[in-house]
Amino acid sequence: MLEVRLSARRRTFSVKQRPATFAEAGVAAPFTTPAIAQARLRLDARGRMEIVARNPTGGDGVYVLPLKAASEMFRLSIHDRTLTERLEAVQPISPLTIRRIGLELAREGLAGLDARDAALRAIDDDEQHALLTLLLLLEQLLKEAGQPRIDWKAIDTGDRQARERLKPYFRRLEPSTGMVGTDLVSAVDSLSALLAPVGLEGAPFESLAAATLADLRKLRTSVADWARDEGPELAAVAGLVVECAALSVRCAEQSLAKAGELVRTVGRLLAAHAAAPESVGEVLTRPIWLLHGWRHLIALWSSVADRSRDVQRDTMVELGELVPLVPLVADDWLNKDGEKQRPQYELRRHVRLMEDWRSGLTIERQAMIERVQAASL
Amino acid sequence: MSAIGDPGGALLGLLDSVGDDKLRQVVRLVEATGQRPTLEPALAAMRPRLRQLRPPRPLTLSRLLTVPFEAALVVETSAHISFTVCRDRLGRWQGEAMDGLPPAVRERARSATLGHGADDQGVILAAGRDLWPAAARSLAAGAVSDEEPAIAGERHRVVDLLAIGPVLVPLLGRLLPLAVELDAEERLALEESLALAAAGPGDRLGVVASILLRGTAQPWAMARPLVEAAPAGHRDRLRGLVEQLLGEHRRELQRRVAALAGATEVPLAELAATLWQVAEALDAPDTSAADAGAGRGDMQALRSQAAETAATHYSSAIETVVAPLPPPGAAERGAAVRAREETARRLARLGRAARRLAAETPIHRVTEAAVERLVDVDAARRGTGQPLVDVDDARLIEILAGPDLAWRYLRPDGPSDRSQRDRRGTRLAGPG
Numbered sequence: 001m002l003e004v005r006l007s008a009r010r011r012t013f014s015v016k017q018r019p020a021t022f023a024e025a026g027v028a029a030p031f032t033t034p035a036i037a038q039a040r041l042r043l044d045a046r047g048r049m050e051i052v053a054r055n056p057t058g059g060d061g062v063y064v065l066p067l068k069a070a071s072e073m074f075r076l077s078i079h080d081r082t083l084t085e086r087l088e089a090v091q092p093i094s095p096l097t098i099r100r101i102g103l104e105l106a107r108e109g110l111a112g113l114d115a116r117d118a119a120l121r122a123i124d125d126d127e128q129h130a131l132l133t134l135l136l137l138l139e140q141l142l143k144e145a146g147q148p149r150i151d152w153k154a155i156d157t158g159d160r161q162a163r164e165r166l167k168p169y170f171r172r173l174e175p176s177t178g179m180v181g182t183d184l185v186s187a188v189d190s191l192s193a194l195l196a197p198v199g200l201e202g203a204p205f206e207s208l209a210a211a212t213l214a215d216l217r218k219l220r221t222s223v224a225d226w227a228r229d230e231g232p233e234l235a236a237v238a239g240l241v242v243e244c245a246a247l248s249v250r251c252a253e254q255s256l257a258k259a260g261e262l263v264r265t266v267g268r269l270l271a272a273h274a275a276a277p278e279s280v281g282e283v284l285t286r287p288i289w290l291l292h293g294w295r296h297l298i299a300l301w302s303s304v305a306d307r308s309r310d311v312q313r314d315t316m317v318e319l320g321e322l323v324p325l326v327p328l329v330a331d332d333w334l335n336k337d338g339e340k341q342r343p344q345y346e347l348r349r350h351v352r353l354m355e356d357w358r359s360g361l362t363i364e365r366q367a368m369i370e371r372v373q374a375a376s377l
Numbered sequence: 378m379s380a381i382g383d384p385g386g387a388l389l390g391l392l393d394s395v396g397d398d399k400l401r402q403v404v405r406l407v408e409a410t411g412q413r414p415t416l417e418p419a420l421a422a423m424r425p426r427l428r429q430l431r432p433p434r435p436l437t438l439s440r441l442l443t444v445p446f447e448a449a450l451v452v453e454t455s456a457h458i459s460f461t462v463c464r465d466r467l468g469r470w471q472g473e474a475m476d477g478l479p480p481a482v483r484e485r486a487r488s489a490t491l492g493h494g495a496d497d498q499g500v501i502l503a504a505g506r507d508l509w510p511a512a513a514r515s516l517a518a519g520a521v522s523d524e525e526p527a528i529a530g531e532r533h534r535v536v537d538l539l540a541i542g543p544v545l546v547p548l549l550g551r552l553l554p555l556a557v558e559l560d561a562e563e564r565l566a567l568e569e570s571l572a573l574a575a576a577g578p579g580d581r582l583g584v585v586a587s588i589l590l591r592g593t594a595q596p597w598a599m600a601r602p603l604v605e606a607a608p609a610g611h612r613d614r615l616r617g618l619v620e621q622l623l624g625e626h627r628r629e630l631q632r633r634v635a636a637l638a639g640a641t642e643v644p645l646a647e648l649a650a651t652l653w654q655v656a657e658a659l660d661a662p663d664t665s666a667a668d669a670g671a672g673r674g675d676m677q678a679l680r681s682q683a684a685e686t687a688a689t690h691y692s693s694a695i696e697t698v699v700a701p702l703p704p705p706g707a708a709e710r711g712a713a714v715r716a717r718e719e720t721a722r723r724l725a726r727l728g729r730a731a732r733r734l735a736a737e738t739p740i741h742r743v744t745e746a747a748v749e750r751l752v753d754v755d756a757a758r759r760g761t762g763q764p765l766v767d768v769d770d771a772r773l774i775e776i777l778a779g780p781d782l783a784w785r786y787l788r789p790d791g792p793s794d795r796s797q798r799d800r801r802g803t804r805l806a807g808p809g
Contacts (some may be wrong), residue, residue, distance in 0.1 A: 076783070077775065078780050078784050081780070081784055110717070113714055229499065231499075308433040308495075309497060
């Protein structure tokens with residue numbers, strides 16, 4: 001047998017360890033170096049980016065290190081060297097900006113061909129969704145202003161000049177919105193960029209948030225079913241995953257509804273956005289923040305759907321380590337009570353000698369992370 | 378699938394050429410359609426790789442019956458190890474045991490296993506509790522007086538393991554694969570297993586010792602903890618048995634390495650898996666300490682031969698891996714890149730095995746030379762001011778030689794890792 005158990009014990013996470021704010025939780029980054037896979041990025045007290053990674057020894061706790069020290073502490077993959085370079089130029093750091101960088105790197109082939117193909121599809125979809133959202137917002141604005149509607153037959157969403165053809169419609173809206181054409185185009189454009197991943201009522205596509213929410217519900221059910229045949233230790237980890245998934249689902253549903261309300265009158269949304277773009281952006285992107293990090297877990301769990309129970313147990317431990325904990329600030333949105341006490345178990349992880357993420361011999365593990373990444377884009 | 382008609386040859390070649398995910402799918406299909414016995418020869422050849430991939434296996438009645446003696450099974454070609462059960466006779470023992478089972482016991486076990494997997498420990502223990510002792514009785518009743526001594530010995534072994542199955546299986550479940558370092562719970566399970574073995578008749582102590590040593594990646598490292606965990610009055614006897622088993626194991630490894638050394642058609646995945654296993658087995662700090670039957674020279678000879686075998690195969694295989702790809706844009710380029718990366722990962726594993734076996738192995742030099750040839754080919758196609766390799770080749774270099782070298786070729790003029798600019802002022806956007 002090639003497997004060896006090493007002493008890799010750790011206590012289970014607890015929902016009690018939830019961060020206070022989204023800023024404290026940070027944003028999960030698509031690192032492919034196994035030691036920092038799905039590590040979170042956040043800002044330190046001086047506004048510099050830092051990485052919050054799992055304890056590289058496999059024990060309790062997390063490691064917090066400056067982003068620029070990552071290459072000194074870990075032997076980063078070429079994907080992650082490029083990623084850390086690109087992160088320098090990113091402002092602000094958010095799930096959507098990190099997703100955009102992840103897609104760019106994947107499109108360049110740095111995460112392998114499966115990820116490249118998935119990224120090409122996702123980028124194409126994102127562009128189409130943004131344009132369709134812009135069209136729907138424009139259509140709604142025209143309706144609110146009592147103007148003639150868009151001639152849909154003249155618009156080809158696959159055409160790169162489609163935005164140009166919309167200029168006459170925007171000009172018609174100048175009197176009702178009080179904005180000049182270019183400002184109006186720019187405002188609707190940035191709103192559609194915010195709204196496309198969240199989704200818009202009546203949109204002819206499934207948004208990123210809607211797709212993630214649907215997959216997250218499935219994950220919650222699948223993990224809950226799986227846990228029924230497990231002993232108390234892994235059932236506790238699965239319980240944590242289910243509970244966090246349920247909380248994310250509830251919060252995301254509510255914040256999606258809130259975003260939907262805001263979009264009901266596009267003219268008013270436009271005015272609010274012009275007055276306070278950050279506040280509007282915050283409300284509209286809440287679902288994305290709440291669902292952020294789950295796509296990797298969904299793809300990871302689905303990658304072991306037809307594997308042996310032992311492999312699924314190892315993966316469940318990993319899910320427990322990576323599970324996105326909804327910040328406490330979200331409780332206010334749900335008027336949720338404080339967390340209940342629960343027993344904490346100690347987990348023993350079975351790892352293969354010299355193949356684990358702590359061994360430094362990580363080629364196979366990196367390949368697995370790349371496959372999961374391709375499935376989660 | 379014409380390969381089905383020739384399970385030993387064409388199918389083996391086919392299975393070796395597919396990636397891990399595809400192989401897992403094939404095994405799942407084979408299991409689901411009940412074709413496993415027919416295709417066993419081809420699958421047996423893939424065993425080291427399958428052991429790593431761990432495809433899910435349904436818990437059939439035959440599989441449940443085999444659980445207590447599964448860890449004692451060896452294939453005929455490696456049957457020079459004492460206290461084992463020959464895999465070729467597995468069907469015979471299963472058949473005889475099954476025939477004599479009371480129908481009620483058989484039905485209860487069959488319905489308990491329905492829909493469960495072979496790694497469903499709780500179901501196995503619950504369903505096996507009645508089945509194994511009943512199977513032991515059935516098998517013991519089938520013994521005849523003029524049975525060949527080897528067969529009779531093996532029957533006795535299987536009967537004994539089945540009889541103590543309800544106690545032994547949970548203990549082995551907690552122990553196997555045997556850890557390099559045991560925690561208190563595992564040490565207790567080991568002591569209980571050895572006490573059960575020492576209290577048994579005939580060769581039970583040898584059988585359990587063999588199972589435990591074969592169930593660890595580092596048998597030499599485990600020799601001393603094993604002896605120390607035995608009941609006080611049985612330690613000398615166990616020490617002798619362990620020395621005998623380790624001697625046999627070393628000779629078995631020598632045979633396998635010798636077979637690989639002369640082979641030209643061994644699939645790379647099998648080669649890498651086997652030599653990795655040898656490297657792991659020899660990784661103990663003092664591999665000759667518990668193997669009094671073999672001198673340090675024998676162990677060193679095995680290590681050298683394995684290292685040389687790994688290095689030789691590595692040197693020839695890397696040439697294929699760094700051969701030019703179809704040009705970018707060509708229809709077959711994607712499949713070629715995927716296949717090349719899969720092969721490179723296996724090759725990298727083989728290289729790591731070689732380095733574990735002998736630090737002075739030329740793997741590093743061979744790899745760098747191959748990479749340089751790859752870069753020359755690539756650079757000839759490129760203009761100045763561009764990366765020396767494209768991303769696909771950079772990824773190949775990363776797999777074979779690590780990210781540092783790959784980065785130097787991909788970003789020859791890029792900033793070094795330690796000269797990153799200060800990121801002060803970056804902003805985290807979001808809802809609080």
